[in-house]
Amino acid sequence: MKLEIKNLLPTYFEEERKSTSEIWGKERSFSNGDLVNIVAPSGTGKTSLVHFLYKMRESYTGSISYDGKPLKQFSREAIAALRKDQVSIILQDMRLFEAQTILENLEIKRQLSPYHPQERIIEMARQLGVDHRLNALAQNCSYGEQQRAVIIRALLQPFDVLLMDEPFSHLDNANAKKATALILEEAARRKALVIFAELEKADHFPATHLYHL
């Protein structure tokens, strides 16, 4: 899958941003297998960019297109299909169903487009050290545990593009490394494009492209 952005800028950013950014106002094209690291200090529009790419917000000028089709032209059903089978996301603010257990949260995602069997959930949870929390309610889990659950959730579906917005913000270095390894393994299995937005350059992420936002 080919992801293209052209002359993109949030409507609430001033035009000058285009001159200092390597993403805003530029023309970029990414395809399967690319590992893109976008480095951005706070307030430079990291979350905005990821939200735009996932069509969670449309307050931008310029264009985003998947396989040549402008994202703004996707219908609600087409977006649902894109999110189900082609584009996965790890959001910074996690977003779990708080009154459900971690396992229930993961099953709700997995049943939508089951790429892995249920056993793989336990396997991945073990890999990230949260297998003992699978039956705990999401609201009773720590941010770190919730963040690892969200990472597993994103890896349960088929995808060509994986969007990540500060996915390790609540993890220590060791856990971040384990999570990166799992993500890279799953991305490689699918030959997927990974867009990884982070505050600083992540040493453990072998980026093929590096951009400053």
Add this chain to the structure above:
Amino acid sequence: MALSFKPIKPLLHTGTNASSRWFSYIGLGIGVLLLLCSVQMFINIQQLLKEGSIRKDGFDFVSITKNITNETMGQPEKNLFHADEIDAVKKQPFIAGVSPLLANDFRVQLSAGNVLPFSTDMFLEALDNDFIDTLPPNFTWKEGDQHIPIILSSDFFEIYNIFAPGQGLPQLSKETAMGIPVQISCYGSNNTVTFSGRIVAFSDRVNSVLVPKNFLQWANKAFGNKERQDASRLFLKLKDVNDPQLVRYLDAQHYVINRDKTLLGRNKIVLQGIFSGLGIFGLLVVILALMLFSFYLQLVIARSRQNLELLLTLGYSPQWLGKNVSKQFVPVYIFIVLAALLCTQIMQWAFHHFVMFDRPELSSLVNWMVVLLAAALVLMAVVTNARLVKKLLHGLG
């Protein structure tokens, strides 16, 4: 693996504001029950009153006159039916046929000659043959004939037999009466002709002394002062004398009909009015209940907004979600309407059995139209609900 709604269901806060939900369910139940019962009673009235009227050859026959008021008194032309008025009556869909009753426009005297010492001034009328219930083949006349066949009202004959002993006259059987020749004297302005007449039949339908129409037309010309075209009475052939439309039409035109004949029709108007009112009230209650339910649904979706938005973010199809959310309420709707239908069935059975004592015109089972209406109500509730859910979900991310 088919996508299951089971893990999604707990994400909807359907427990929210349960009282509002129960009120809307109860309201819907009461409304549907009222509506179904009203329609069933409406149909019962139709069936009872249709069967209740006396019919001959599948039609009812009645005569109408104009209402003679103080204003129209003494002005015969205002109390006659003119050709355009007769045409207007003919055009009414509930009137199968119209025949003007032509009356004599000259003096007529009837006597029994030498057989009985009986003589009286009379009136004669003529009617299209189609409208006469007892029409013998010899009820004909041609110019030059001295014999005139007569069809006499059974009621008039009965009255004769009542007053005959008081007048010193013999009481007669119908057979004897038909054997007695009578003399009919027609008095013109300057001529008098006496014909011989004979009763050839008795009519239960027409309260009159009928002679062949061509005779009366000829006689009116020969003895009358002017050629009379208009009729003072119209004889109507009706599909149903109790048709409320007929009663309304006659009242509106100020035409007079024997009130007793349309009494059932008048009751029908009142009863139908009551049940129409009840039906409309029931429909209003149904609409109100559906509105209340829509508020409840809006509240559920507002309370579950975060969860529903997250489902959409995860890639759940809005269409699938909408369909499954609305599907949650379909069994409830079906249950409510079926319960109301069952109550209507019990009511109909009780009404037929205890109030109508199993009269054959009615059925103990509800009418198929009521069942159809119940199905339509389920459909209406389901469609309204599905559209609302779709609209509410569309408002989410």
